[in-house]
Amino acid sequence: MKTYNYLLIVLLLSLFACKTEGEKDVSENTTPKPEVEETTDELPGLSIYNLPTTWTNQDGEEIQLEDLKGDVLVMVMIYTSCKAACPRLVADMRNIHKKVSDKANKNTKYVFVSIDPETDTPERLKAFAEENEMDSDEYLFLRGTKEDTREFAAVLAVSYKSISPIDFSHSNIISVFDQQGVMQHQKEGLGEDDSKTVKAIEDLAN
Amino acid sequence: MFFKNAVGCLVLIVSFLAHAQKESMAIIEKGSYVPLYGRDSVQVDVEQFAIDVYPVTNADFKEFVKEYPEWRKSNVKALFADSNYLRHWKNDLQLKEEELPNAPVTNVSYFAAKKYCECQGKRLPTLDEWEYVAMADENTPDARIKDAYNEFILSWYEKPATFNNEIGSTFKNYWGVYDMHGLVWEWTSDFNSVLISGESRRDVDEDNNLFCGSAAIGSSDLMNYAAFMRYAFRGSIKANYAMRTLGFRCAETIDKSTEEKNENL
Numbered sequence: 339m340k341t342y343n344y345l346l347i348v349l350l351l352s353l354f355a356c357k358t359e360g361e362k363d364v365s366e367n368t369t370p371k372p373e374v375e376e377t378t379d380e381l382p383g384l385s386i387y388n389l390p391t392t393w394t395n396q397d398g399e400e401i402q403l404e405d406l407k408g409d410v411l412v413m414v415m416i417y418t419s420c421k422a423a424c425p426r427l428v429a430d431m432r433n434i435h436k437k438v439s440d441k442a443n444k445n446t447k448y449v450f451v452s453i454d455p456e457t458d459t460p461e462r463l464k465a466f467a468e469e470n471e472m473d474s475d476e477y478l479f480l481r482g483t484k485e486d487t488r489e490f491a492a493v494l495a496v497s498y499k500s501i502s503p504i505d506f507s508h509s510n511i512i513s514v515f516d517q518q519g520v521m522q523h524q525k526e527g528l529g530e531d532d533s534k535t536v537k538a539i540e541d542l543a544n
Numbered sequence: 545m546f547f548k549n550a551v552g553c554l555v556l557i558v559s560f561l562a563h564a565q566k567e568s569m570a571i572i573e574k575g576s577y578v579p580l581y582g583r584d585s586v587q588v589d590v591e592q593f594a595i596d597v598y599p600v601t602n603a604d605f606k607e608f609v610k611e612y613p614e615w616r617k618s619n620v621k622a623l624f625a626d627s628n629y630l631r632h633w634k635n636d637l638q639l640k641e642e643e644l645p646n647a648p649v650t651n652v653s654y655f656a657a658k659k660y661c662e663c664q665g666k667r668l669p670t671l672d673e674w675e676y677v678a679m680a681d682e683n684t685p686d687a688r689i690k691d692a693y694n695e696f697i698l699s700w701y702e703k704p705a706t707f708n709n710e711i712g713s714t715f716k717n718y719w720g721v722y723d724m725h726g727l728v729w730e731w732t733s734d735f736n737s738v739l740i741s742g743e744s745r746r747d748v749d750e751d752n753n754l755f756c757g758s759a760a761i762g763s764s765d766l767m768n769y770a771a772f773m774r775y776a777f778r779g780s781i782k783a784n785y786a787m788r789t790l791g792f793r794c795a796e797t798i799d800k801s802t803e804e805k806n807e808n809l
Contacts (some may be wrong), residue, residue, distance in 0.1 A: 383622035492654055492736050492783030493623065499737035507739050 385519035386493055391486045393451075396463040396479040403519075406478075410446040410543045411515040412535075415496045417454035417506055418466040426528045427510055428470055434512070435476065437536045442543035445517075448477050451490060453498045453506055455481040495524075514538045569594040569796065570720040572677055577686060579675050580771040590676045595669055596793035598711040598722055599648035599730065600660060602639055605630075608660050610637065615656055624655035628786040646710045648728045648791035654783035657731040661794035668733035669795035671778070675771065678725065680718035688771075697725045697770040707789055725770075728791040729777060738779040 381387050387404045395401055414431055416424040431448055438446065452458035458466075463479035482490065491498060498508035514523040514535060523538035571594050576587045609616045616636040617629050631651045634640045652660075661667050669677070681687035681696075688694070700706060707728050714726030724730075781787070 385621075385623060388621045388623045488734055488736070489655075489658070489783075495736075495782050497736045497739050497779065499734075499739060509739065 382518050382520050384521065386515060386521070387519040389489070389493060391482055391490065393480040393482045393486075394460055396460055396467050398460040401480075406447060406449070407519060408517050410442075410517060410539055411449055411513075411519075412446060412539060413449045413451060413494065413513045413515065414511070415451045415453050415491060415494065415498065415508065417452055417508075418458050418462055419454065420506070427512070428472075430512060430525075430529065430532065432470070432472070434532050434535055434539070437532065438539050438543075442540050443476055445543040446476060446539055448472070450477070450479045451487070452479070452481040453487060453491065453496075453508055454500075455484060455487055494521075514542070516542050568597055570597050571798070572673070572719050572721075575676070575685065577676055577679065579672060580775055588672050588676075590673055592798050593669075593673060594796040594798055595673070595677055595719075595721060596666075596795070597720060599728060599791045599793045600657075601646050601711055602633075602643060602649045603645035605649040605652065605660065606637060606639075606645075608663060612659070612663065615659065620656070622784070624784060625653035625786050626784050628788075629653060629656070631786065632788070642708075644708060644710055647708050648711060648723070650707050650728055650788050650791045651786040652731075652790075652792065653786050654731050654735065656786075657792035658733070660792075664794055666794035666796045668731055668792060671732040671734050671737060673795060674724075674730065674732045675774075677717070677719055677721055680721075680724075682715055683718060685718050694770055700726045701770070701773060707791070729774065729789055731790065731792040732778070735778045735781065736783065738775050 387407055389403060391403050393401055393403065412431065412434060414427055416427055418424075428450075431450070435443065435448055450463075452463065458481050460481070463481065464473075467473045467477060467479055481487075494511060494513050496509050496511050498506050501507050510526065510528050512525040512535060513521055514525075516522050522542060523535060525532060525535045572590070572592065574590060574592045576589045578587050613619055614621075617633060618636050620629055628651050632640055632643050633651075639645060658668055679686050679688050681690065681693045684690075706726060709727055711727070712722050714723045716722050717724060781790070
């Protein structure tokens with residue numbers, strides 16, 4: 339009888355239990371990672387790695403945001419069918435990559451997060467990467483769930499809105515994160531002077 | 545015996561949930577409206593959903609932080625809430641003396657509000673849903689053309705410190721929902737979908753060529769000054785901001801097959 343009651347309590351609790359962020363994205367083939375090592379190496383409060391989300395990259399692989407820990411991240415939010423600002427944002431990213439030294443680029447990842455996850459399938463992201471000659475290891479293209487994307491944009495202070503079935507309006511911000519996932523620099527606007535961004539990456543990656 | 549208990553328990557839960565929803569949430573029937581700013585400035589369809597009758601209170605939020613210590617003010621991660629988080633609380637679990645338990649909780653970030661709703665099995669309302677409910681006065685679902693309605697809202701914007709009034713102290717609207725205007729401003733799930741020409745962030749300017757489709761972003765009813773203020777406010781805040789005038793309430797999708805439709809992300 340006692341065990342039955344216990345079971346009932348578990349049942350009740352599970353009904354009311356709060357979904358954790360990670361569980362929202364149901365993925366078939368992710369192996370649960372041990373979380374014991376966290377205690378030895380606690381994340382700074384401002385780290386984006388406090389936001390446990392699962393993303394799919396341009397090769398169709400599932401990754402956790404935290405897998406990127408240890409590299410400097412240069413992040414931007416785009417969508418591949420965009421014809422106006424995104425090509426310029428992409429060009430800005432390419433220029434930054436070019437200006438940053440090879441040595442620093444070894445420790446840096448350039449990350450494009452899609453704001454249109456329905457359209458931007460991994461195949462499409464892959465094709466986009468190739469078209470833009472961004473198929474080397476430093477470049478990463480990610481898509482997540484709509485909800486995680488909205489939340490991630492909130493973290494980057496990026497606004498976006500679907501304004502027609504194929505177009506979004508969005509703010510143009512490139513963000514630089516240190517190895518612990520703390521934002522260190524943001525560049526707002528298009529085609530603006532990127533020397534500060536380049537310096538921020540160099541300072542962090544070396 | 546176990547079976548009997550389980551069934552009894554389930555019935556209890558189900559009736560409790562149904563009851564809870566009836567008590568504290570209002571059903572909003574589907575419809576469409578033209579928001580101030582929208583997708584091509586055309587009609588937005590809103591599917592049937594449920595929304596909390598009242599904003600979440602200090603007392604409600606205390607229950608939440610009791611259960612989820614990571615959201616107490618001494619524990620919350622800076623990524624998720626700035627240093628103003630629950631500033632009107634004396635400590636992790638107690639309000640300051642002059643604060644009312646039954647007033648809307650404020651000084652909460654987007655992340656905290658979102659988490660709170662998820663932990664109730666709910667979600668934040670979308671911007672379109674919130675505005676749809678908010679355009680009702682006591683008797684009509686869309687009162688935006690009425691002078692008295694707009695004047696009421698604008699007169700509230702001029703009143704100081706309404707955040708410390710108790711919930712339910714403003715009017716009950718057409719849907720049976722209280723306090724959409726008059727106490728605090730509220731978070732929405734896609735608050736960061738607002739891009740207004742000429743807003744303060746430098747990357748959003750009026751040069752239509754620079755932005756993907758920004759020609760479509762414009763006010764569809766500039767006369768609606770009260771709504772303009774809300775959209776401008778949303779366009780100026782960040783997700784980790786905790787502010788004295790900003791609270792929230794939760795919503796729930798009724799027909800799960802329409803889940804995506806109100807998002808309009």
